[in-house]
Every structure is written in structure tokens, then in C-alpha cells.
Amino acid sequence: MSSDRDAQVICVTGAGTGIGRAISHALARSGARVAVADLDPTAAETVAAEIEAAGRQATAFEIDVTDRASVARCLSEVVGRHGRIDAWCNNAGVSTMAPFLDLTDEDWEHNMGVNARGTFVCSQAAVRQMLAQPRPPGDGPRGRIVNIASMAGKRGNAPFLAHYVASKFAVVGLTQAMAGELASARITVNAVCPGYVRTGMQAREVQWEARLRGVDAERVVDDYVRDTPLGRLQTPEDVAGVVAFLCSPAADFLTGEAINVNGGAFMD
Numbered sequence: 602m603s604s605d606r607d608a609q610v611i612c613v614t615g616a617g618t619g620i621g622r623a624i625s626h627a628l629a630r631s632g633a634r635v636a637v638a639d640l641d642p643t644a645a646e647t648v649a650a651e652i653e654a655a656g657r658q659a660t661a662f663e664i665d666v667t668d669r670a671s672v673a674r675c676l677s678e679v680v681g682r683h684g685r686i687d688a689w690c691n692n693a694g695v696s697t698m699a700p701f702l703d704l705t706d707e708d709w710e711h712n713m714g715v716n717a718r719g720t721f722v723c724s725q726a727a728v729r730q731m732l733a734q735p736r737p738p739g740d741g742p743r744g745r746i747v748n749i750a751s752m753a754g755k756r757g758n759a760p761f762l763a764h765y766v767a768s769k770f771a772v773v774g775l776t777q778a779m780a781g782e783l784a785s786a787r788i789t790v791n792a793v794c795p796g797y798v799r800t801g802m803q804a805r806e807v808q809w810e811a812r813l814r815g816v817d818a819e820r821v822v823d824d825y826v827r828d829t830p831l832g833r834l835q836t837p838e839d840v841a842g843v844v845a846f847l848c849s850p851a852a853d854f855l856t857g858e859a860i861n862v863n864g865g866a867f868m869d
């Protein structure tokens with residue numbers, strides 16, 4: 602068993618609920634010291650307390666991924682507490698829904714701002730910190746970035762989500778570009794592309810989509826399941842296990858990938 606000082610320090614954004622919460626639990630179970638970071642500090646505190654109650658290590662931090670000053674403050678608090686950062690998971694994300702011709706600048710800025718720009722801003726800050734730290738011994742990565750993109754980052758045909766699709770394609774592109782540029786520094790950059798995951802975001806989308814399509818909410822959920830060959834909605838834990846793998850030594854030589862975790866809904 603590794604000592605406490607050897608435990609990886611990993612920050613997860615948007616960790617106060619949904620997929621980020623499950624990722625935080627999975628990373629903590631794998632032995633990491635998890636920085637649970639969210640726009641909602643109370644939600645972050647709750648998740649950190651759950652993890653501590655399970656005998657693992659987590660601390661809550663407040664972050665707004667769209668605000669450079671907030672990101673810098675969070676990073677410096679994490680490093681102040683744990684001494685370094687080994688991996689950063691850009692999970693914070695938002696969605697809204699509207700037909701393309703009804704999309705507003707506000708919809709565009711909000712989705713692009715949190716999903717794409719937030720990933721950019723946090724990754725820059727985290728990678729600068731990783732590069733300033735002493736090189737770890739061995740051939741393993743010096744740091745890892747894991748981006749939570751989406752099936753909508755590869756499959757553009759997602760009604761009412763053109764702005765969200767654009768933001769998630771941006772995340773997949775950024776993942777590849779960063780992976781190429783940062784490989785010589787031994788920093789790996791990968792993405793995970795979930796499908797239909799049962800979270801608060803999905804619950805909101807089901808209501809919006811039902812209204813926009815003029816069907817009931819059950820029909821929308823049935824359609825999600827019908828679109829998923831493995832035959833059920835995803836759980837946040839389905840995504841979390843793959844993030845834990847990407848932060849483990851088993852993924853040391855993996856970079857620039859955008860891994861589908863969607864029950865077969867989209868294969869590419």
C-alpha cells in the first residue's frame with residue numbers, strides 16, 4: 602500500500618453532483634486525494650463529506666471554471682493543501698436546448714463558455730502547475746488531463762443542441778491538440794464521451810425535449826434507451842470507472858483519445 606504522500610492529487614470540476622460526484626467517489630476509492638470543486642460550494646462540501654465518511658480522502662473547493670481568477674484561486678488552494686496536482690478532470694458542464702434558429706447569443710456564450718472555454722482555462726492553469734512541479738521518477742506521465750466531452754462531441758445530429766454540440770466538438774479537438782503539444786512534456790490528455798447519463802442535466806433536458814417535440818417525458822426517455830444498444834440509461838458510475846482507468850498506471854501510454862462510454866449508441 603502506498604503512503605499518503607504517494608497518493609495522487611486529482612481535481613474534479615463540477616463535482617458537486619451527477620457525473621462529477623461519481624468520478625470523485627471512484628477516484629477516492631482508487632486511493633487518490635480528491636479535490637471536489639464546484640460552482641456550488643455547498644454541493645462540493647456534501648460530496649467531500651460523503652467521501653470522507655467512506656474512509657477516503659477529499660476536500661471541497663469553490664470554482665467557477667469560466668473565471669480565470671477563480672480557477673487560479675482554486676488551484677492554489679489545492680496545491681497549498683496537497684503540495685501538487687497530478688491530474689485534473691474537466692467535468693463541469695452545462696446545457697440548454699432550443700431549435701437552431703431560436704438559439705440566442707446567451708445560449709451560445711453560456712454553453713461555449715463553461716464547456717469549451719472552461720476546459721481551456723482550467724487546463725492551462727493545471728498544466729502550468731504540472732510543469733512547475735518536479736518531474737516524477739519513471740516513465741509515467743508527469744500529469745494527466747481528463748476532459749468530459751460527450752457523444753455530442755462526435756455525433757452532430759443532436760436536435761436542439763447545436764450550441765452544445767459545437768462546445769463538445771471543441772472539447773474533443775482541444776483534447777487532441779493539447780495531447781499532441783504536451784506529449785513531449787509527458788502530460789497525457791484524454792476525453793471521455795458519455796451518452797445518455799441519468800443526472801440532473803438529463804432530467805432538465807428530458808423536460809425541455811418533451812416540450813420541444815410535443816411528446817411526454819416518458820417517450821423521450823424511452824427513445825434514449827432505444828438509441829442505446831446495451832438497453833438502459835447510463836449511470837454516472839459507468840463514466841466514473843473509465844475516468845479512474847485514465848488516471849491509473851494502466852493508461853500511462855494513452856493520450857489524445859476520446860473514449861466513447863455510451864452503451865453502443867455511437868461508435869466511432
Ligand SMILES: NC(=O)c1ccc[n+]([C@@H]2O[C@H](COP(=O)([O-])OP(=O)(O)OC[C@H]3O[C@@H](n4cnc5c(N)ncnc54)[C@H](O)[C@@H]3O)[C@@H](O)[C@H]2O)c1
Pocket residue numbers: 614615616617618619620621638639640641644664665666667692693694695715719749750751752794795796797798799800801802803
Ligand atoms: N448527463 C448526460 O447525459 C451527459 C452526457 C454526456 C456528457 N455529459 C457531460 O458530463 C458533465 C457532467 O454532466 P452532469 O450530467 O453530471 O451535469 P449536472 O448538471 O448534473 O452537474 C454539473 C455540475 O457542474 C457544476 N457547474 C456548472 N457550471 C459550473 C462552472 N461554471 N464552474 C464550476 N462548476 C460548474 C454544477 O454546479 C453541477 O454541480 C458535463 O460536462 C456534461 O456536458 C453529460
